[in-house]
Amino acid sequence: MTSDASLPTPGRRLDALDVLTEDQAANVLALLSDAAASDGVQAVSEQGRLQLRxxxxxxxRHLLLSDPDTGALLGYAQLEGGDPVEAPAAELVVDPEQRGKGHGRALGEALLKESGRRLRVWAHGGKPAARHLAQVLGMTMFRELRQLRRPLSPLDIPEPAYPAGVRVRTFVPGQDDAAWLAVNAAAFAHHPEQGSMTQRDLDDRMAEDWFDPKGFFLAEREDGGELVGFHWTKVHRAEQLGEVYVVGIAPGAQGGGLGKALTATGLRHLAAEGLPTASLYVDADNIAAVTVYERLGFTTYETDLMYRTES
Incomplete structure (x- = not known):
């Protein structure tokens, strides 16, 4: 499905699409790569990039901003409105060579129109231009997501100490999918992005080159094998960076040190992979989690901001 929208100035074409062709997806990925090289941060999240294909x-919804004469891609935005409670969430990017020409504002106004002016927008890295655009669009900042990092050598953290009756093993694709999805949904019931993951989302990630079940740790009850927590790590080989991708604890198992033990297990795995640095993402207002990670030697490296409309 395609729709065209008139824009404030000539020289731009906007297509709003439910699905991209292979060529369109490739063009967007190339644009995102160029922007990441220029900005030092990805403008669209991993989930957003997976949703291109x-x-x-x-x-x-995918919004393509292009030159009507040459067809060259000037900018891209993605709008996700599947959450039944929260306003639709968006991410956007403009070609680094085409900035300062109003393309970002055109995409922002198109997102407001598509969402009925009920919108949340990520500004990854919190760049000044993104903050200015949010202000121009009449949006206010309401969420701060921090990227924390720490060196993996020396790995000066205690040995992981698991609660009595809990053992740790690695994830088995096809065998543990359903149990993991259930625990993930329960652990992140308050978190719209992570808690809503489906089998398709899991399959997308398992198909990526970075996926390695050896770095996906499951904590289960010795008696009965009930899954009570997990630590999924991720290796960014090009950047020589290990990531605490996601740590989740079943509601009934929280508060007993399981999360700290799983985090330590994952960090030891990443260090054994020869990676010099570990990273993770945590909401700034999750004081308990921030405190745990700071005690493990993590410090703030970068900040992502989310803005929203007041309506």
């Missing part, structure tokens, strides 16, 4: 995604 593989057909239609429920609630996802």
């Amino acid at each position: 593989g057909g239609r995604r429920e609630g996802v």
